[in-house]
Amino acid sequence: MKTVNQKAWFLVLPVLVLVAFSAVIPLMTVVNYSVQDTFGNNVFFWAGLDWFRDTLESERMWASLGRQLVFSFTILVIEVVLGVIVALNMPKRGFWVSFCLVTMSLPLLIPWNVVGTIWQIFGRVDIGLLGYTLGQLGIDYNYTQDAGDAWFTLILMDVWHWTSLVALLAYAGLKSIPDAYYQAAKIDQASRWKVFRYIELPKMRGVLLIAILLRFMDSFMIYTEPFVVTGGGPGSSTNFLSIDLVKIALGQMDLGPAAAYSIMYFLVILLISWVFYTVMTNLDREGGTR
Template identity: 85%
Template sequence: MDKTQNNRAWFLVLPVLILVAFSAVIPLMTVVNYSVQDTFGNNQFFWAGLDWFRDMLHSDRMWNALGRQAIFSAIILVIEVPLGILVALHMPRRGFWASFCLVVMALPLLIPFNVVGTIWQIFGRVDIGLLGHTLASLGIDYNYTSDPIDAWVTVIVMDVWHWTSLVALLAYAGLQSIPEAYYQAARIDQASRWAVFRYIELPKMQGVLLIAILLRFMDSFMIYTEPFVVTGGGPGNTTTFLSIDLVKMAIGQFDLGPAAAFSIMYFLVILLVSWVFYTVMTNLDRKDVTR
């Protein structure tokens, strides 16, 4: 690294620091504050120590929500990453159709989350939705509001619809950066399609794919609005993911202490996994630069 050592650079970072302190540190301290206190209303608070954390660690409710969340995020990554790569490999590289594909693919990314939910809520309804109606007329018993499996399938297909393009666009950007000489060399060696993918395209996409996996992990782990609009966390609790459960607890039932303890543990899990990704990513960055 040949960056200049200069501590006055802090002044350039100062505006960001002040802004983020206001919009992140203060609220986070409020959460920490709630997590160690108990209240009986009237704004009277009592020190509760780590009781809430202990409670939450022994609460089936949280572990169940965490389990559902982990399964959901895992399924999302397993489907969206390979599908995104597949789509990117088959996209036209230039000209009108390349722009056309980019624009259409980016479209779902710019739809407000609850409208995404609404679109799928309508699309899947048996009486007025294209998908639901088609499935029903094929004789398939499909009802996402009463059948847990149908609800899961709907939520997962919705997320695939919503976010696969992000993975595809990132992978596409990685592919675009591969110099033509690499392909020429592969042709001279008569490399198979698979070998080209495995030894040229995949390594070159590594960096952007890590960004894609990181973003998809974080965002699927905090998903709230889309499943909430479609299923409301139901039927029963089968699609109640962590954020839905948290909002229910904090705003619905106003259990501030447990909700705050829940929040902090939730945040820590995301932080831990993201830190691993981030470390791998920055190491890759450094390798690229020195190469």
């Protein structure tokens, strides 16, 4: 007769504990807050889906989401195009390769709040190099007062900070192309554009999709840099989702609405990432079998 021994379940226990403390319990705490209300003193009331309904009806949330989408797609377009152009123009061999790689990695090594501080000062009209110079050139620039200038500064900062990442990934893709492809293209008398379109772009597609996914997720969650530079202002013109969320959660101590907000924020990121992922795997499959 076969004996049944259930003791092996204990072997799974460490993983369960780890996952519980690292993901499940924190997430459930948020879920817990999102369906309750409180008047303080640690006394909670059941609120059902009211916070979700409130958040969905909040104009402030939709405005932040809109700004967030515009910001993410703007920097994605600029950084991907610029990154590819930079990668195409980097030397392929010799001393300057390491020089370019190191120089380009520098912005990636700077902590977020330091990047914010750098640009906060850089853009100031009284002492900042950028702000002061623009002022002297007669250009009316002031990121603390003009919404357009604030957007311009934040986008410029993000491009400065992250284009290198796209460029490095694209460069890795380019380096993997064997010389024979370029030689064959010369023999076939392909123009520079056709070399890019039919050799370089297809070979870079994989890494570019990863770059787009990374940059999308990261920029959609951006908090520290705009918080340091503009703090969401002027007015609420640079109030992105994370900044808005922190204002609700810590500024107003509205834990219930903030929890509902977080969950929906998380679901939006998950949804858009899933769309990107599906599109990119479908592109691959289409290429393989058609």
